[in-house]
Amino acid sequence: MKLNKGILFLLLCFECICFGQNTTKKVSLTEVIFTIEKQFNVKFSYAVEDVADITIEKPKATFTLQQTIAYLNSKTLLNFKALDNRYVTVSVINKTIAVCGVVLSDDKKLPLIGASVLVNDIGKSTITDINGKFTLADIPLNSIITLSFIGFESKQLEANALFSTQKNCKEIVLSTKNEELNQVMINVYLTPGLQKYLDGSTVLNTKRFGILPGLIEPDILQSIQTLPGVESSNESIANINVRGGTNDQNLVLWDNIKMYHSGHFFGLISAYNPNLTSKVIVSKNGTSAEFSDGVSxxxxxxxxxxxxxxxxxxxxxxxxxxxxxxxxxxxxxxxxxxxxxxxxxxxxxxxxxxxxxxxxxxxxxxxxxxxxxxxxxxxxxxxxxxxxxxxxxxxxxxxxxxxxxxxxxxxxxxxxxxxxxxxxxxxxxxxxxxxxxxxxxxxxxxxxxxxxxxxxxxxxxxxxxxxxxxxxxxxxxxxxxxxxxxxxxxxxxxxxxxxxxxxxxxxxxxxxxxxxxxxxxxxxxxxxxxxxxxxxxxxxxxxxxxxxxxxxxxxxxxxxxxxxxxxxxxxxxxxxxxxxxxxxxxxxxxxxxxxxxxxxxxxxxxxxxxxxxxxxxxxxxxxxxxxxxxxxxxxxxxxxxxxxxxxxxxxxxxxxxxxxxxxxxxxxxxxxxxxxxxxxxxxxxxxxxxxxxxxxxxxxxxxxxxxxxxxxxxxxxxxxxxxxxxxxxxxxxxxxxxxxxxxxxxxxxxxxxxxxxxxxxxxxxxxxxxxxxxxxxxxxxxxxxxxxxxxxxxxxxxxxxxxxxxxxxxxxxxxxxxxxxxxxxxxxxxxxxxxxxxxxxxxxx
CATH class of the missing domain: 2.40.170.20 (TonB-dependent receptor, beta-barrel domain)
Structure with missing residues (x-):
């Protein structure tokens, strides 16, 4: 008899565990609505396409109808409203939402400053602030958001996964690119868009570029003159002197093409349009063996x-x-x-x-x-x-x-x-x-x-x-x-x-x-x-x-x-x-x-x-x-x-x-x-x-x-x-x-x-x-x-x-x-x- 009671107790515990697991498992919203309709003898009025792709955890069986509706409203971007004791309407709150997030590195969970945040299809974009945070308003519910940063793998997320209040922004961790050992050491170097790599090279990211004195745009060859050891003795980009060298001793590459000319107006304006330039890497010493020429x-x-x-x-x-x-x-x-x-x-x-x-x-x-x-x-x-x-x-x-x-x-x-x-x-x-x-x-x-x-x-x-x-x-x-x-x-x-x-x-x-x-x-x-x-x-x-x-x-x-x-x-x-x-x-x-x-x-x-x-x-x-x-x-x-x-x-x-x-x-x-x-x-x-x-x-x-x-x-x-x-x-x-x-x-x-x-x-x-x-x-x-x-x-x-x-x-x-x-x-x-x-x-x- 004692044995049977013990077995019964174990079975009850197992049943409770199984029930607990089932309640935490996400199921389709359509299935949840069908269960609620049977439980409370009500009818839901909704468009099939509005609920077709949504999954949630089942509401507790002990909830009243009012508690169940409140739970559905808190877990979805839909508006559930009881018209009376018999009918419940379902409508989309808004075709667009506001999203926010905090982008972090996978190494030490440090904020990635100036990370690119792009809403696919509509082209809307922003960058993360000094704390790695971003916000975007009026984003379509079904849109895909791409997050990217130099040296890290890009990540794509659904907009509704980032739907949140300003007090509760989702943390997104980007993984370091496997093929790039040379990681970013300093994210903001002088101004946003300038970064320092572990090998001592300096990287100018024109898309994330902040502002430098006297410049009205991220002029590539003007910007690098803010670095120590980089001068122009006659203030011309056609005569950049790196650690005492002459201008012709700089190897200039544009998408792996060696260039022999660098300036408009005979040296006062960079000849390289920055708008499609992703990054500029400047190396003064310890250069990779991949590169020769350019003794300075x-x-x-x-x-x-x-x-x-x-x-x-x-x-x-x-x-x-x-x-x-x-x-x-x-x-x-x-x-x-x-x-x-x-x-x-x-x-x-x-x-x-x-x-x-x-x-x-x-x-x-x-x-x-x-x-x-x-x-x-x-x-x-x-x-x-x-x-x-x-x-x-x-x-x-x-x-x-x-x-x-x-x-x-x-x-x-x-x-x-x-x-x-x-x-x-x-x-x-x-x-x-x-x-x-x-x-x-x-x-x-x-x-x-x-x-x-x-x-x-x-x-x-x-x-x-x-x-x-x-x-x-x-x-x-x-x-x-x-x-x-x-x-x-x-x-x-x-x-x-x-x-x-x-x-x-x-x-x-x-x-x-x-x-x-x-x-x-x-x-x-x-x-x-x-x-x-x-x-x-x-x-x-x-x-x-x-x-x-x-x-x-x-x-x-x-x-x-x-x-x-x-x-x-x-x-x-x-x-x-x-x-x-x-x-x-x-x-x-x-x-x-x-x-x-x-x-x-x-x-x-x-x-x-x-x-x-x-x-x-x-x-x-x-x-x-x-x-x-x-x-x-x-x-x-x-x-x-x-x-x-x-x-x-x-x-x-x-x-x-x-x-x-x-x-x-x-x-x-x-x-x-x-x-x-x-x-x-x-x-x-x-x-x-x-x-x-x-x-x-x-x-x-x-x-x-x-x-x-x-x-x-x-x-x-x-x-x-x-x-x-x-x-x-x-x-x-x-x-x-x-x-x-x-x-x-x-x-x-x-x-x-x-x-x-x-x-x-x-x-x-x-x-x-x-x-x-x-x-x-x-x-x-x-x-x-x-x-x-x-x-x-x-x-x-x-x-x-x-x-x-x-x-x-x-x-x-x-x-x-x-x-x-x-x-x-x-x-x-x-x-x-x-x-x-x-x-x-x-x-x-």
């Missing part, structure tokens, strides 16, 4: 690469140009992205254009004044990009893209010979860079993937200059034609270890041509280089240790020469706040720019691309090491990095000397060493930063006297201070200033400013780069206001001013023989931009 830095621009099946786009206009872009889904697997930008300077000459024109064309014949002639000029620029994205299947992707950049200048002079007679001349300048690329990504197994890349790049600059005084036509041309193929194979051994093995082939052809009509002269020089490279790399990231070590073997077929390049990048976290980093690399470069004559290409563009000869123009090589300390706590980042860099194989012709070595051919080197410091504090509404760079940079030419002297871009001290502040949710302001030493220049010998050499009179220069220009100072500011014109159209107004105090800055100084007195030298000063306002208005949908 690598600037790797990548456009959007995901098929979203969402039609979106935008357009904007500022006081210099207008642009538009579109993302057009064709099928579920095929998408087309296109963008275009064109200057409006030939239609409307704004105050901004006037300032840019004066800055770009000063010290050229375009801006020369004379009572004996009248001049006019017509300048415009444009750029365009297009990309085709095709997902063959889940494991294979094919991409094809094109980029075009163009600057065009037509210049005319009307010389007044006498009261009844004039003579005219027309000159023109054209600068173009076209790039064509394609790549194929294949995921063969969960561990093995390949990436095949191919591209063709063509750069042309052509000038035709007719000189009335000598009845002489001067025609100049510089052309670069490069093709490249690269194959990367990645093997992911586990979540912490990845191997890279690859091969790269490049064929680079260069042409330089000068033709003079009177007296007749013609010079054409062509060079072709064939380069091969094998590279291998291992990347390890676990807990507090990040390591990337690689080797690259380059073979120059023309010279039958091998160059071996090791690379190392280590970051070791020693506590929750402190980390140490060590970086080193050997790199080479087989193309360079030279300055032939001061009147090259109308004096506007004075540089030509040439290929190395391994003798007169040797292969440039660099060796660089750096060591740094990082501190991170409570959104305060402090970094200090010491670096030492030697670049060998430079020539006098590519340094643009204004001294006694100006017309002398010699090969040499430069050594740059210094310290970079950055302190950055971010909060929900603001970010403030201070950066300081101390460096020394010296040339060494064994055949010169003196053999060592300061580099042309030897800027010993450089300080940048800035902040941005969110005044209201949709209004932001940024203010910042730059101070740095003036760059070196060479004075003539006092009392004997000129010297006779044969039949030529030349400036008699003193000790090279002994003097320095006055300190450079500039204060910039920007204001950004965004608002919604409609649920799917976002409008943005931005105003900015460069050099708000109108400080008179000299950026270059040289001397030339006085045409009226051969014993005297005239001082020529080039000025920076004065007070330059600009504003833009954009629409995005």
């Amino acid at each position: 830095s690598t600037i790797n621009m990548q456009t959007k690469d995901v098929v979203t099946n969402v039609f979106s786009g935008g357009a904007g206009i500022n006081l210099i140009s207008t642009d538009a872009f579109l993302e057009i889904p064709i099928t579920k697997k095929l998408e087309f992205h296109v963008s275009g930008r064109r200057s409006i300077t030939d239609l409307y000459q704004s105050p901004t254009y006037t300032k840019y024109f004066q800055r770009s064309f000063q010290d050229t014949e375009i801006n020369a004044k004379s009572d004996q002639k009248e001049t006019s000029s017509d300048f415009y620029f444009y750029d365009f990009t297009a990309k085709l994205l095709y997902d063959v299947n889940e494991k294979h992707q094919i991409r094809a893209n094109i980029i075009g950049i163009n600057n065009a200048l037509d210049y005319s002079e009307h010389h007044i010979l006498n009261s009844n007679e004039t003579e005219s001349k027309v000159s023109n300048l054209s600068q173009k860079n076209m790039g064509y690329g394609g790549n194929w990504k294949g995921q063969w197994t969960p561990k093995l993937s390949t990436h095949l890349i191919a591209y063709l790049c063509k750069y042309n600059i052509d000038a035709s200059d007719y000189r009335v005084e000598t009845d002489q036509l001067l025609t100049e041309a510089n052309e670069v034609l490069e093709t490249g193929v690269k194959l990367n194979s990645n093997y992911k051994a586990n979540d912490n270890l990845n191997y890279l093995l690859g091969y790269q082939y490049n064929e680079t052809g260069m042409l330089n041509q000068t033709i003079v009509s009177n007296p007749r002269y013609s010079s054409t020089k062509k060079d072709v280089l064939l380069n091969h490279a094998l590279f291998s790399e291992v990347e390890y990231n676990k807990k507090n240790t990040y390591l990337r070590a690689g080797i690259r073997l380059n073979y120059f077929q023309k010279f039958d020469k091998f160059i071996f390049e090791p690379r190392i990048n280590i970051r070791q976290k020693i506590s929750n706040q402190f980390a140490l980093k060590l970086e080193g690399e050997f790199k080479n470069q087989s193309t360079t720019q030279i300055v032939d004559f001061e009147d090259d290409f109308l004096g506007v563009e004075k540089r030509r691309w040439v290929a190395v000869t391994d003798k007169d123009i040797p292969i440039a090589t660099s060796k660089q090491g750096s060591f740094g300390v990082e501190f991170n706590e409570k959104k305060l980042t402090i970094e200090a990095t010491g670096f030492y860099k030697i670049v060998d194989g430079i020539t006098t012709s590519n340094q643009g000397f204004y001294n006694s070595f100006q017309y002398t051919s010699a090969n040499g080197s430069y050594t740059a060493k210094g310290l970079e410091f950055l302190a950055n504090k971010t909060a929900q509404k603001y970010s403030v930063w201070l950066s300081y760079t101390f460096s020394t940079n010296e040339y060494e030419f064994d055949s010169f006297t003196p053999t060592t002297f300061p580099n042309n871009v030897d800027i010993r001290h450089s300080v940048s201070l800035g902040f941005y502040y969110t005044i209201f949710k949709n209004i932001k302001i940024a203010v910042g200033g730059i101070w740095r030493n003036g760059q070196p220049y060479t004075k003539p010998v006092e009392g004997k400013e000129t010297i006779q050499k044969g039949n030529n009179t030349m400036v008699n220069y003193d000790t090279p780069n002994k003097e320095n220009l006055d300190d450079f100072m500039r204060l910039d500011a920007s204001l950004n206001y965004n608002f919604m014109l409609s649920p799917s159209i976002k409008a943005t107004f931005t105003a900015g001013v460069i050099n708000a105090t109108n400080h008179d800055n000299e950026i270059n100084r040289y001397y030339k023989v006085n045409p009226n007195d051969s014993n005297d030298a005239i001082q020529v000063d080039n000025k920076s931009l004065g007070l330059t306002p600009n504003m833009s208005f954009r629409l995005n949908f």
Whole structure:
């Protein structure tokens, strides 16, 4: 009897457990309604499609009818209403809902700031705030929301799964991408949209970009100048100096295409439209073995690469140009992205254009004044990009893209010979860079993937200059034609270890041509280089240790020469706040720019691309090491990095000397060493930063006297201070200033400013780069206001001013023989931009 009671007790417990499990199991709402109708003898009136796909937990059997209806109202987005004791109506509360969520990382559940939140089909989007939170209103019930963030797997959720009150937002965890060991270390670096990776590289995400002083849009090459160690000695993006290097020592890639031209308005505006750019990775040292060229830095621009099946786009206009872009889904697997930008300077000459024109064309014949002639000029620029994205299947992707950049200048002079007679001349300048690329990504197994890349790049600059005084036509041309193929194979051994093995082939052809009509002269020089490279790399990231070590073997077929390049990048976290980093690399470069004559290409563009000869123009090589300390706590980042860099194989012709070595051919080197410091504090509404760079940079030419002297871009001290502040949710302001030493220049010998050499009179220069220009100072500011014109159209107004105090800055100084007195030298000063306002208005949908 006792046994039977015990068995009975166990059976009752088991029944209770089973009943408890059944009550927590979700069933279809249709089934629940049918059960309630039987239980309470009522009838529900509803549309089948409104309840067909809804599942809920069964209400308790002990509920009354009123309690049951209240329960259904709390668990669904439907309105259940009892008309009487017999009938209950069911209706949809609203066709649209408000959603919210908090996006977190899977590692330490940290908020992902600036994560992208996109409502598929309608194109409505937002980004997460400083706490990783987002809210969206008027979202269709059946819509799908995609959440994405750099370095993490994207996630899609139904809108009704995110339906909640502001007090109870759903947490969404994004998983780190398996193929990307190089995780984000700092989510907000100076401003939203700038991030820091574990390998020390800096990433600019243009879509999430906040605001920087003086900028009205996320100008890619202007933005990276906020980083320590990145300067522009003449405030031109066509002359970016990274740790003392020249501009041609920066490897610039756009969707894996090597680019040979970077600026509009001859250096004042970036030539790369940011609207379809996904991210820009800037590496100053410790570069991956995958990349060569660019002995000073690598600037790797990548456009959007995901098929979203969402039609979106935008357009904007500022006081210099207008642009538009579109993302057009064709099928579920095929998408087309296109963008275009064109200057409006030939239609409307704004105050901004006037300032840019004066800055770009000063010290050229375009801006020369004379009572004996009248001049006019017509300048415009444009750029365009297009990309085709095709997902063959889940494991294979094919991409094809094109980029075009163009600057065009037509210049005319009307010389007044006498009261009844004039003579005219027309000159023109054209600068173009076209790039064509394609790549194929294949995921063969969960561990093995390949990436095949191919591209063709063509750069042309052509000038035709007719000189009335000598009845002489001067025609100049510089052309670069490069093709490249690269194959990367990645093997992911586990979540912490990845191997890279690859091969790269490049064929680079260069042409330089000068033709003079009177007296007749013609010079054409062509060079072709064939380069091969094998590279291998291992990347390890676990807990507090990040390591990337690689080797690259380059073979120059023309010279039958091998160059071996090791690379190392280590970051070791020693506590929750402190980390140490060590970086080193050997790199080479087989193309360079030279300055032939001061009147090259109308004096506007004075540089030509040439290929190395391994003798007169040797292969440039660099060796660089750096060591740094990082501190991170409570959104305060402090970094200090010491670096030492030697670049060998430079020539006098590519340094643009204004001294006694100006017309002398010699090969040499430069050594740059210094310290970079950055302190950055971010909060929900603001970010403030201070950066300081101390460096020394010296040339060494064994055949010169003196053999060592300061580099042309030897800027010993450089300080940048800035902040941005969110005044209201949709209004932001940024203010910042730059101070740095003036760059070196060479004075003539006092009392004997000129010297006779044969039949030529030349400036008699003193000790090279002994003097320095006055300190450079500039204060910039920007204001950004965004608002919604409609649920799917976002409008943005931005105003900015460069050099708000109108400080008179000299950026270059040289001397030339006085045409009226051969014993005297005239001082020529080039000025920076004065007070330059600009504003833009954009629409995005």
